[in-house]
Amino acid sequence: KAGVTQTPRYLIKTRGQQVTLSCSPISGHRSVSWYQQTPGQGLQFLFEYFSETQRNKGNFPGRFSGRQFSNSRSEMNVSTLELGDSALYLCASSPVMLGQGNTEAFFGQGTRLTVV
Amino acid sequence: TQLLEQSPQFLSIQEGENLTVYCNSSSVFSSLQWYRQEPGEGPVLLVTVVTGGEVKKLKRLTFQFGDARKDSSLHITAAQPGDTGLYLCAGAQNTGFQKLVFGTGTRLLVSP
Numbered sequence: 001k002a003g004v005t006q007t008p009r010y011l012i013k014t015r016g017q018q019v020t021l022s023c024s025p026i027s028g029h030r031s032v033s034w035y036q037q038t039p040g041q042g043l044q045f046l047f048e049y050f051s052e053t054q055r056n057k058g059n060f061p062g063r064f065s066g067r068q069f070s071n072s073r074s075e076m077n078v079s080t081l082e083l084g085d086s087a088l089y090l091c092a093s094s095p096v097m098l099g100q101g102n103t104e105a106f107f108g109q110g111t112r113l114t115v116v
Numbered sequence: 117t118q119l120l121e122q123s124p125q126f127l128s129i130q131e132g133e134n135l136t137v138y139c140n141s142s143s144v145f146s147s148l149q150w151y152r153q154e155p156g157e158g159p160v161l162l163v164t165v166v167t168g169g170e171v172k173k174l175k176r177l178t179f180q181f182g183d184a185r186k187d188s189s190l191h192i193t194a195a196q197p198g199d200t201g202l203y204l205c206a207g208a209q210n211t212g213f214q215k216l217v218f219g220t221g222t223r224l225l226v227s228p
Contacts, residue, residue, distance in 0.1 A: 099215030
């Protein structure tokens with residue numbers, strides 16, 4: 001069974017630009033959640049999508065948005081990039097919504113975004 | 117607000133030594149997971165513990181969930197260089213906006 005696939009692996013963008021990251025979950029998994037990881041803040045929750053609907057959202061500005069398609073693939077968009085947005089962006093897939101039952105999250109390799 | 121505190125933050129040991137990493141919270145979790153992450157990669161799930169007091173073993177790694185399901189520990193016996201990485205605990209909860217809360221992380225370096 002293929003794991004979680006994130007594309008691209010690496011990205012360099014300029015301040016003010018926007019970026020779209022993609023995540024393909026494990027086949028059959030309907031929940032996709034996104035996290036930002038930085039050395040100083042650790043893993044910070046961005047949002048979770050389940051059945052094409054955003055179910056939970058972390059404390060990030062509106063520049064961070066996402067969506068999920070009918071095949072459970074998800075995209076995350078960051079507009080008006082700032083230097084502080086440089087981070088490893090991770091997505092995780094789960095068979096059920098996080099918090100239900102013995103939730104297990106499986107992560108992709110991440111997208112390393114550098115804003116210059 | 118970080119709900120899960122891990123200690124120590126950093127650990128540098130020699131091959132063959134034993135170590136324990138702690139994950140503590142004032143919140144109760146329905147389950148708790150441990151992950152290991154290598155540089156530039158995503159976290160890899162090692163184990164999930166569900167029942168208070170539960171102990172799970174994965175080769176040289178022993179995981180324990182606290183009786184009250186608020187804390188957990190990871191013990192590594194005879195550490196090897198391949199154990200090097202960032203260890204993260206994550207607690208699952210069904211309240212609040214963040215259903216899977218991650219710990220602050222423990223960075224382990226095992227030298228030959």
